[in-house]
Amino acid sequence: MTAHVDVDRRTLGGARRRIGPFGLWIGFLLLVMAVAFGTWIYQVSNGLGVTNLRNTVMWGQYILFFMFFVGLSAGGLIVASSGRLFGATRFSPIVRLAVVEATVAVMLAAIFLFPDIGRPERLWHIFRYPNLTSPMVWDFTIVAAYFALSAAYVWLYTRADLAAAGSPLALGTADTPESRARDDRWKGILAWIALPAAVLLHSITAWIFGLQISRGFWYTAIMAPMFVASALVSGLALVILLALVVRRFGRLHFDDGLVSYLGALLAVFISVEAFFVLSEALTAAYPGAPFEGDPIARMLTGQFAPLFWFEVIVGLFVPFVLLARRSWRASPRVVAVAAGIAIIGIYVHRLNLVLNGLAISPIGLPPGVSVGTVQDGSSFAMSNWYVPSLVEWIIVAGVLAFGALVFTFAARWLPLQPRQH
Amino acid sequence: MPERRSPVDLLSPVSRAYGELEPPSEHPRWGMVVDTERCIGCWSCGVICKSENNVPLGMWWNRILTEGDGLDVPTSEHGHPEMSWTPLACQHCDNAPCTKVCPVQATYIREDGVVMMDNTRCIGCRYCMIACPYGVRTFNWGAPDRPNGLETGMVEARPVGTVEKCTFCVHRLEEGQVPSCVWSCPAGARIFGDLNDPDSRVSRLIRDRSGEMLLEEKGTLPKVRYLPARRRQEL
Numbered sequence: 294m295t296a297h298v299d300v301d302r303r304t305l306g307g308a309r310r311r312i313g314p315f316g317l318w319i320g321f322l323l324l325v326m327a328v329a330f331g332t333w334i335y336q337v338s339n340g341l342g343v344t345n346l347r348n349t350v351m352w353g354q355y356i357l358f359f360m361f362f363v364g365l366s367a368g369g370l371i372v373a374s375s376g377r378l379f380g381a382t383r384f385s386p387i388v389r390l391a392v393v394e395a396t397v398a399v400m401l402a403a404i405f406l407f408p409d410i411g412r413p414e415r416l417w418h419i420f421r422y423p424n425l426t427s428p429m430v431w432d433f434t435i436v437a438a439y440f441a442l443s444a445a446y447v448w449l450y451t452r453a454d455l456a457a458a459g460s461p462l463a464l465g466t467a468d469t470p471e472s473r474a475r476d477d478r479w480k481g482i483l484a485w486i487a488l489p490a491a492v493l494l495h496s497i498t499a500w501i502f503g504l505q506i507s508r509g510f511w512y513t514a515i516m517a518p519m520f521v522a523s524a525l526v527s528g529l530a531l532v533i534l535l536a537l538v539v540r541r542f543g544r545l546h547f548d549d550g551l552v553s554y555l556g557a558l559l560a561v562f563i564s565v566e567a568f569f570v571l572s573e574a575l576t577a578a579y580p581g582a583p584f585e586g587d588p589i590a591r592m593l594t595g596q597f598a599p600l601f602w603f604e605v606i607v608g609l610f611v612p613f614v615l616l617a618r619r620s621w622r623a624s625p626r627v628v629a630v631a632a633g634i635a636i637i638g639i640y641v642h643r644l645n646l647v648l649n650g651l652a653i654s655p656i657g658l659p660p661g662v663s664v665g666t667v668q669d670g671s672s673f674a675m676s677n678w679y680v681p682s683l684v685e686w687i688i689v690a691g692v693l694a695f696g697a698l699v700f701t702f703a704a705r706w707l708p709l710q711p712r713q714h
Numbered sequence: 715m716p717e718r719r720s721p722v723d724l725l726s727p728v729s730r731a732y733g734e735l736e737p738p739s740e741h742p743r744w745g746m747v748v749d750t751e752r753c754i755g756c757w758s759c760g761v762i763c764k765s766e767n768n769v770p771l772g773m774w775w776n777r778i779l780t781e782g783d784g785l786d787v788p789t790s791e792h793g794h795p796e797m798s799w800t801p802l803a804c805q806h807c808d809n810a811p812c813t814k815v816c817p818v819q820a821t822y823i824r825e826d827g828v829v830m831m832d833n834t835r836c837i838g839c840r841y842c843m844i845a846c847p848y849g850v851r852t853f854n855w856g857a858p859d860r861p862n863g864l865e866t867g868m869v870e871a872r873p874v875g876t877v878e879k880c881t882f883c884v885h886r887l888e889e890g891q892v893p894s895c896v897w898s899c900p901a902g903a904r905i906f907g908d909l910n911d912p913d914s915r916v917s918r919l920i921r922d923r924s925g926e927m928l929l930e931e932k933g934t935l936p937k938v939r940y941l942p943a944r945r946r947q948e949l
């Protein structure tokens with residue numbers, strides 16, 4: 294644990310001004326962010342044509358990461374509010390980390406909207422001319438509300454300890470028994486708002502897709518429940534991974550029993566997700582009748598089969614098996630591996646959802662849909678396979694780096710470990 | 715429209731008379747009929763649409779789909795080769811999914827039923843393109859590419875990063891002229907008029923020859939109707 298040394302060296306300035314691993318890490322993140330920001334400027338000045346999106350597959354990497362991070366933000370508030378509502382006190386050592394995770398994740402989700410839209414300087418139009426029948430407007434509202442809730446949680450959980458430590462982050466508040474009691478009351482109130490808000494956040498994000506009758510693959514009532522389930526899987530998995538990382542750096546202490554307990558909970562979430570995936574695939578495939586260019590056939594045996602079976606086997610089955618055995622999940626390493634591949638599985642699940650939903654136009658007659666740009670051959674396409682361009686990857690990396698930066702600072706300067714009284 | 719002179723003014727009286735709208739009712743609701751029996755798949759409507767509406771290369775508001783497996787490839791039924799087409803542009807739906815999902819009301823339905831775009835408001839989220847089952851909307855992915863760099867037609871170019879589509883040539887409706895695609899069809903396969911007037915040609919054709927809606931099961935209630943062919947399409 295060599296990294297230990299650096300992180301614990303709080304008084305970094307002064308005596309020795311050598312750049313340690315922490316400085317290198319921050320420098321690396323800033324570099325990635327700078328490159329990505331430049332790339333985004335390039336994208337804004339040239340138009341979204343620098344991505345591999347076209348009229349055929351008009352939503353891709355950015356929307357995918359938006360959904361993915363909305364899902365990842367689930368972990369925090371579930372851990373925080375179910376601890377309150379259902380008396381799951383075992384969570385308490387990681388509650389603060391979880392709410393920080395939720396805040397950062399939902400913030401990243403919102404940031405991913407900027408590169409996605411063609412005219413980011415007009416984003417404020419959503420507040421100026423909101424169309425109340427648009428699921429995107431509902432989603433905007435709930436993302437903003439969820440961010441405010443998560444940030445409020447972070448404040449309520451860390452304020453008193455920050456004040457006690459004399460940190461300026463306490464914004465001049467004092468650590469008194471009365472103020473702690475007041476924080477505690479607010480935590481109780483917020484728990485009642487946060488849990489339904491979390492469910493709504495994932496449902497509304499699902500409804501952006503699930504309410505569209507034009508896309509047969511998406512137009513299913515299972516979309517919202519499945520989004521909630523997949524959000525629970527990826528959100529909890531990320532909390533587990535981050536908790537283990539932060540523990541390794543000595544900023545958080547909890548025993549392996551908690552990791553094992555979280556692993557068991559993750560196994561339950563994975564099985565719920567697997568149940569929805571099975572239910573959806575069976576319902577669509579059983580009649581054996583092709584519909585809408587048959588997205589289910591594409592998913593089970595066709596073009597998208599590798600993604601689907603990766604999701605099922607690597608993303609759901611393997612982590613479930615790893616976590617189902619008590620003796621296996623006793624090892625934090627095993628839980629970490631299971632959590633890691635479960636997150637990748639959910640990413641692939643969302644990738645499959647977006648790509649397969651858009652793969653074929655509802656009117657499948659030649660020459661197809663106008664592509665929107667000049668290219669070799671036809672300016673029409675019947676179907677499209679989409680692979681993100683380098684520009685898209687760099688911008689995604691930049692947003693991820695920003696998230697890592699914020700989380701690193703939070704892990705370093707916020708009291709993630711409750712103080713013992 | 716004082717600054718730009720309409721080319722309609724420059725047309726010969728005969729041409730102008732050919733493109734004149736039937737006198738509409740007091741509150742017109744514009745609609746179009748496409749007679750698939752008459753369509754010969756020549757793409758005239760698609761091409762004139764591009765020049766009329768200043769549509770850059772790579773983008774089409776109006777396209778002509780071939781029934782079957784390939785562009786202009788005949789299908790075979792009981793050994794008889796057959797060929798027919800479905801010209802497709804914005805269907806100007808009464809229950810338009812695009813206007814429902816647009817977060818900023820940049821696409822909306824006018825009083826006269828025309829589904830319009832406000833390209834000064836559009837944020838470029840492309841949700842309308844997701845919602846539209848007809849694939850008739852196109853996004854401005856970059857700086858417009860035009861042959862010789864010249865702009866054409868009577869409509870302002872749309873800014874990069876916004877969505878555009880067929881407008882039923884609203885600028886021509888204002889001048890009492892039918893949309894360009896209707897005017898230019900050499901087979902007379904497109905008929906335009908007021909759906910609110912039960913005696914207009916479009917209303918009568920829809921009634922008499924049971925004008926069909928494309929993807930009727932999606933419930934979008936298009937104001938473009940397709941007349942099925944009454945005879946076999948034998949070659």
